[in-house]
Amino acid sequence: MEGDLGQFLRSRRARIHPADAGLPASGRRRVSGLRREEVALLAGVSVDYYIRLEQERVQNVSDAVLDAVARVLRMDDTERAHLRDLLRPARHVSRPVLRPGLGRLLDLADGMPAFVLGPRMDVLAWNALADRVSGFAGVPEGRRNQLLQVFLAPHTRTLYRDWPEVAAETVAYLRLYAGRHPEDPLLAGLVAELSAAPDFVRLWAEHGVAEKTYGTKRMRHPELGDLDFEYETLAVPGQPDLVIVMYTADPESATGRTVARLREEIGSSRELARSGRG
Known part of the structure; x- marks a missing residue:
């Protein structure tokens, strides 16, 4: 089941026009923005790997892969940090202390x-x-x-x-x-x-x-x-x-x-x- 990571990546794919990524925009497209296989091609990873990434079925994703995906999806610094947080979230929520x-x-x-x-x-x-x-x-x-x-x-x-x-x-x-x-x-x-x-x-x-x-x-x-x-x-x-x-x-x-x-x-x-x- 697609969770927050998959939804975030899909929302970033949807905002990028294929032509802006140097891809032909001809033909019928069932999705807005980039297809999964197009992101995989541009990021230099296999289509299967990228699909499993969106489905949150991969572990220990390298910084190099995250940087490549973020580059293809044109993420800014805050979005890049959010992508890492979704993959490696903090497990402890500290109680705020108002000194x-x-x-x-x-x-x-x-x-x-x-x-x-x-x-x-x-x-x-x-x-x-x-x-x-x-x-x-x-x-x-x-x-x-x-x-x-x-x-x-x-x-x-x-x-x-x-x-x-x-x-x-x-x-x-x-x-x-x-x-x-x-x-x-x-x-x-x-x-x-x-x-x-x-x-x-x-x-x-x-x-x-x-x-x-x-x-x-x-x-x-x-x-x-x-x-x-x-x-x-x-x-x-x-x-x-x-x-x-x-x-x-x-x-x-x-x-x-x-x-x-x-x-x-x-x-x-x-x-x-x-x-x-x-």
């Missing part, structure tokens, strides 16, 4: 919104500005997951001005995590719940993968108006499945001025609380 220092780091970074993402894109901690922008504290603890919010919370379709791009990115991040940790006991339940959303089902079937590194986040906040952030993702040493996400904006931009105003309001509230007048 006190991470919370203090978020507070020190209170100039801009910042939060910690854990496995499966769970939101584990945030600073005051991130809460003001994203409303994390108002979400029940078991629902503080970016995928659940994007696909199952109706307000996010208007909150994110580029919702289709946000949706595709979040699914691609989860696909990458799933390749690394297929035995995560909570993963199947999350995917099952998300499968109530047709958009998730469609994107999940595409097998796109992406690392969460940097990008833009364009919001239409119900109280703050349009917000245009750039975000950077920082790895947490010793915690490979934790990242810190920081939203930034040019101080002279409309978003930067909104953040400055929020920062002043938060600072004033803290001063009132410390003085006992809040």
Whole structure:
């Protein structure tokens, strides 16, 4: 039975036009993209071997073969890493440890919104500005997951001005995590719940993968108006499945001025609380 590896390879084959691989495109083709025998020919392996690879019936696949298949299927670095993860997944899922220092780091970074993402894109901690922008504290603890919010919370379709791009990115991040940790006991339940959303089902079937590194986040906040952030993702040493996400904006931009105003309001509230007048 074809599993995630076979489906991933098939999805990569389907996106490549034979002519782009230097092959004739004439004649009736029963599949979109490259045939299995064409991938085998271009990768320098037997057709039987490649078929068994897609069917996950081979073991100890060499790096040379993986590199050849990845080259033929025009995989980028993230897709190549995902291919290796599917063949050699991690067998241990570590429990994330939210060290006190991470919370203090978020507070020190209170100039801009910042939060910690854990496995499966769970939101584990945030600073005051991130809460003001994203409303994390108002979400029940078991629902503080970016995928659940994007696909199952109706307000996010208007909150994110580029919702289709946000949706595709979040699914691609989860696909990458799933390749690394297929035995995560909570993963199947999350995917099952998300499968109530047709958009998730469609994107999940595409097998796109992406690392969460940097990008833009364009919001239409119900109280703050349009917000245009750039975000950077920082790895947490010793915690490979934790990242810190920081939203930034040019101080002279409309978003930067909104953040400055929020920062002043938060600072004033803290001063009132410390003085006992809040």
